[in-house]
Amino acid sequence: MVFLVQPLLAAPSFAQASALRPDQARFRALYKEMVETDTSITTGSCTALADKIEGHLKQAGYGADAITRYSVPDHPKEGGLVVILPGTSKTLKPLLLLGHIDVVVAKREDWTRDPYTLIEENGYFYGRGTSDMKAMDAIWLDAMMRFKEQGYKPKRTIKLAYTCGEETSWAFNGAHWLAENKPDLIAAEFALNEGGGGRSDGHGKIIVANMHVGEKAAENFKLETFNPGGHSSAPVPDNAIYELSDALLKVRDYEFPIQFNDVSRAYFTKAGAARGDDLGKAMIALAKDPGDKAAEATVNQDKSLHSMLRTTCVATLIEGGHANNALPQHATATVNCRVAPGMSAEQAQAALAAAIGDPKVKITREAARGPLAKQPPLDPKVIGPAEKLVAKYYPGTPLIPVMSTGATDGIFLEAIGIPSYGPPGTYGDPDGNGTHGLNERAIVKAVYTGRDLLTDLIKAYAG
Structure with a gap:
């Protein structure tokens, strides 16, 4: 399916408006x-x-x-x-x-x-x-x-x-x-x-x-669920795909806490002042008080700024089951995290495990992309x-x-x-x-x- 994405407003033409040197x-x-x-x-x-x-x-x-x-x-x-x-x-x-x-x-x-x-x-x-x-x-x-x-x-x-x-x-x-x-x-x-x-x-x-x-540091975690499986004609609630799906929904809903550093706090303060609009005011307020929930709600509407504030994790790949007429025995998903400075990969993994709250979901850190x-x-x-x-x-x-x-x-x-x-x-x-x-x-x-x-x-x- 073709998905159309249009610019918010076409930028003024440059090369087509005047001959290039x-x-x-x-x-x-x-x-x-x-x-x-x-x-x-x-x-x-x-x-x-x-x-x-x-x-x-x-x-x-x-x-x-x-x-x-x-x-x-x-x-x-x-x-x-x-x-x-x-x-x-x-x-x-x-x-x-x-x-x-x-x-x-x-x-x-x-x-x-x-x-x-x-x-x-x-x-x-x-x-x-x-x-x-x-x-x-x-x-x-x-x-x-x-x-x-x-x-x-x-x-x-x-x-x-x-x-x-x-x-x-x-x-x-x-x-x-x-x-x-x-x-x-x-x-x-x-x-x-x-x-x-x-x-x-x-x-x-x-x-x-x-x-x-x-x-930030890029980290990937593999989520896995396991089940004895069986014939699809006799389904039961205990299902590897359902269990993995429940875990991913909890990952979706989990919000890592705000974690400012010197660079991000300076950015929110100075860029907020340069904007001069409601979003800019919220950026300044949040830099002063990370506990300002009203300011956070405003800033979170901008996906880029939301990501600057904290570690983020999102599901990017999924695979499960082995036949269309069998209950799934195994399901896996990759969760890609961008870990903010000051948080380790181990801390991010522990936060994911706590948010999922299901010890049957196996969480494994995949090979690190490189040094911190x-x-x-x-x-x-x-x-x-x-x-x-x-x-x-x-x-x-x-x-x-x-x-x-x-x-x-x-x-x-x-x-x-x-x-x-x-x-x-x-x-x-x-x-x-x-x-x-x-x-x-x-x-x-x-x-x-x-x-x-x-x-x-x-x-x-x-x-």
Whole structure:
């Protein structure tokens, strides 16, 4: 069944309202090629896109010695690359740009438009990966190509790592592999990664710009129920599927307590003040008093803000039974949790068990995605240049540090001493722009403005 998702209000057209400059047209072609190269785990290939990226880099003037390709034999379609633009300083540590090029699986029959065709419509780019994260991938590549072609000599070495496996827990994760096997290749003082950006009011106006500082931990738990089963002609209430269903309903209804940290409290205070509406007032009130139930009820209506406040768990996969004429003997479900800093996976599991309240439901923690996230410092040399460029490109818009409710590959960098930040630049709508879901989209104007801001930001950091 085709499910239609329409923008809240079409953003003003950018590329279609005025002719693109030659440099913008080339950037758009890179973006288009990235979106239209399927890099999903089922039907796509990151290696195929890495081949194309390598070709563009060589055409821009990078030699083979500047480009490192990597992969492992049992995951031939999940390869990536690292490219390096040397700096002139012998004392400044490098800057690392990180971009995962894999995307979440998209089924054509579910989408309104072909997910692997870049379609520009009503001020939006539609297609899988347009927001997560091929716009930033294209911006990184475009910048590195222009730097080389223009003869730009940065003081600080600039490294760009394209990786696969960020979107799939059982795939070959390039960032993890590089951190463990090639730490010197990607060594840097800090990294720029996904997770930042900004947020609009849903009507084309950017309200806040964000610097991603820290994130939740992704944890998966398997719920299982067991039963002797029997013939379906003689049903009984004791049923593995019913028991699992009851447990999942309790997971649905359980609300983890509010758990502010320094970054999330600052975000609610500053972003609330920037909004100035009832939601903004509730955000400020809740930051002051987490026990304010009226303010919490207002804030909880926004799914993104609701997730920033606490650990969240949700059922994502389910399987049960073995025949259509037999009582189920076994049923399983995967519950995906995003655990807030300060709470361990063991504490989250214990909270789930208490909420379910049925010892017959077996709860098992699945393999961890990676190390726990380490919150990078609010370093003035990172925050300061970003604030200046936000003031230039988005006058009057505050830059506010934010804790990501998702999970990024920054955890693997932080584990080897490379702080990872998600810079401002692009921005999205309050509904999330279909990221990981149907009809993913990116605001056209945000992509082009973000390209300019992020290119300037790289230069500001690199010197």
